[in-house]
Amino acid sequence: MSSVLASSMPIIEQPASLRYSSIPLSTAVPGERIITLEEVAYHDTWDSCWMVIYDRVYDVTDFLDEHPGGDVLLEYAGRDATCAFRGSGHSALALKQLQSFLIGELPAEQRIFRKSGGYKISNLPD
Ligand code: HEM
Numbered sequence: 001m002s003s004v005l006a007s008s009m010p011i012i013e014q015p016a017s018l019r020y021s022s023i024p025l026s027t028a029v030p031g032e033r034i035i036t037l038e039e040v041a042y043h044d045t046w047d048s049c050w051m052v053i054y055d056r057v058y059d060v061t062d063f064l065d066e067h068p069g070g071d072v073l074l075e076y077a078g079r080d081a082t083c084a085f086r087g088s089g090h091s092a093l094a095l096k097q098l099q100s101f102l103i104g105e106l107p108a109e110q111r112i113f114r115k116s117g118g119y120k121i122s123n124l125p126d
Pocket residue numbers: 020058060067068069070072073076081084085088089090091092093094097098101
């Protein structure tokens with residue numbers, strides 16, 4: 001488990017509907033921790049892999065080995081992976097699974113999807 005998840009977040013058991021992975025759900029609240037794109041960019045390795053999807057920041061380090069789509073995840077380490085995630089045709093389940101990895105959210109001025117007047121997409125996760 002990554003140090004961020006281990007140190008700062010309570011965890012709850014993965015419900016049966018999400019058992020793609022053995023990783024417990026994060027109970028992080030999106031706006032609670034603001035993380036800039038600059039900070040995300042530091043986490044671009046196998047040992048610490050963060051990415052941004054729909055303006056939220058996910059620590060997928062522990063998921064790299066488990067991702068059904070394989071190593072392609074690492075190509076987005078430290079970057080915005082929204083288009084790749086959306087373009088790969090992920091299921092609703094995969095969308096829900098994002099919650100497992102949530103660690104924070106971009107500052108308002110760096111958001112694309114979750115800001116007033118921003119681009120509206122159909123299946124933005126809650
Ligand atoms: C935290 C982020 C991600 C999660 C939680 C996730 C989760 C999943 C899950 C659960 C599947 C199985 C099929 C499904 O239920 O949709 C899947 C498949 C796949 N994912 Fe991801 N994914 C993530 C990010 C990405 C990214 C950034 C890419 C970049 C292209 C990607 C590419 C793929 C591909 C190509 C497959 C299909 C594999 C196949 O059918 O053989 N995923 N992913």
